[in-house]
Amino acid sequence: MAAEGLAARAAAVGLLGAVLSEGQSMAEAVADAQGPLAGLTPSDKARAQRLALATLRHIEQCDRVLEPHLRKSPPREVKNALRLAVTELAMGGAAHGVVNAAVEIVRRGKRTGHMAGLVNAVLRQVPEAVFDGLPVQKMPRWLRQPLVHAYGRDAVAAIEAVQAGVPPLDLSLRAGGEAPEGEVLPTGSLRLADAGQVSALPGFATGGWWVQDAAAALAVRMLAPVAGERVLDLCAAPGGKTMQLAASGAAVTAVDISGPRMGRVAENLARTGLAAELVVADALQWTPDAPFDAVLLDAPCSATGTIRRHPDLPFIKDGSELPELVALQAAMLDRALGFVKSGGRVVFCTCSLLPEEGEGQLAAALERHAGLRVERLEIAGVAPEWWTETGGLRLRPDHWADRGGMDGFFMVRLVKR
Structure with a gap:
């Protein structure tokens, strides 16, 4: 057969x-x-x-x-x-x-x-209404418990409900480029409910856009690069933020430790007609020739904010890697602050739902660095309740749940005095 x-x-x-x-x-x-x-x-x-x-x-x-x-x-x-x-x-x-x-x-x-x-x-015995009446899948205990403590049971249940669905596809648009039809989100990203084959969509071949979750796209909007500024993108691959920065007219240096992943960044830059200096290096060892006006650090993390797009994550992680990741994030943030001019700005972000990879990192950085301050920059389309009391932006999958949600992120804009 x-x-x-x-x-x-x-x-x-x-x-x-x-x-x-x-x-x-x-x-x-x-x-x-x-x-x-x-x-x-x-x-x-x-x-x-x-x-x-x-x-x-x-x-x-x-x-x-x-x-x-x-x-x-x-x-x-x-x-x-x-x-x-x-x-x-x-x-x-x-x-x-x-x-x-x-x-x-x-x-x-x-x-x-x-x-x-x-x-x-x-x-042959499975009923027609297979999942009717069954609760949605829960996150593993090592992740669910701290999230309940941080956000409450109702919020966690709402997050799990979003994670049970197939996520839409978000695009960041290049000014004047061709793009498919879709829903323009309040923050400016274009959302497609049923995209199909990405490379067949209008504007792909001509570089009119790139795939980037709407939440991830907010980090560059928080940095607010200005044309002509020297901007560093740390942990740059797969390159969505690099392209956003380049599209702003900034002179971009993108650093990532992975050669193959940086190859993808080069391909996307070529497809979109954008330019950036690409450096394959360990950010903890690499040193620039001169300080930058601004630095964007999307630090390595547990990626627990991306389960709606990567439902394999709860099955291949158990939380044991968290202490090492938190230490790495702190070291990379210190490094990023050393790369920026006095008076310059750093945006630190992680695609994690866990406070120790976000709010906790902010609190620890402010203790370590005298004179460092948080600068809250209003961003179009961002709901007031997404901001934390300390000036960070806490994004969760259940935000815009009726639209398909978004990735979970923490991000904050820091100014070095």
Whole structure:
């Protein structure tokens, strides 16, 4: 039997195994030349990723649906095939094709072939309204508890509700460039509800825009670069902020430790017709020739604010990396402050929901650096309640929930006196 879409579905099961059992990120599994996507057509690769990401957003619900029909937990390959099928059914997939594909995937497995009948029997019992009445997936305990303490249970539940949905695509627009039709957000980003293939959208080939979450785009607006200023973008890859800075007319130096990721920055700059000096270096070791007018630091962090776009993150992290990340962020912020002129400004940001990677870093920096002050700059489209008492901007996924939410970020503008 050659079920339609079998290759993509089998690859999706492989991606789930890579994330849930091997601890790979989705990006690592996708990039693996010998991984689950090897040999697939571009369309099958895209479909496999969509299916795997959708399943990761609903693992808890899938397991609740399956539990009454399983006497014991089956092997991981079988369970992931079942989870994928349940997710497809919940998404409105035709039951006949979904069930047949799951059965065939299990039948072809070297160690799972004998369980094809079980898969068929279980999936035939799955109700039509698969997830009706089931709560959305919760974040892991190591992350959820501190967020409840910081924002309250209602806010965390709202964040989880947004994370359960497929996020829209946000674009930052180059002035005068061609762009697809979409919703212009209050902060100026363009949002597409159903973008499809990004490279096929109007304006991609001519460099009219670049993909950048609306929350991430606010860091450059907070820095407010001026044409002719010398601006440093630290931890620059994949380059969305570098392009924003370059589009402002600033003379931009972009630094990142990853050569391959900086290659992507170079490609995007070329596509959009923008220019920046690219430096592959460790920001903790690199030293510029002269101080800058302004510095933007998007520091390495837990990325817990991006779960709506990266639902694999809760399954590959456990919070143990936080102390090392917090120390690195502090060291990089000190470094950034040393790169800026007296009277110059630094915007520090992290795509994290955890206060120790945001509000806590701000408080510690103000203690370490005499004369450092927070400067709040009003930004069009930013709601007043998003600002913290200390002048930072706290963005959460449940902001604009009715529009599809946004990434979680903390950002603050600091002035060195």
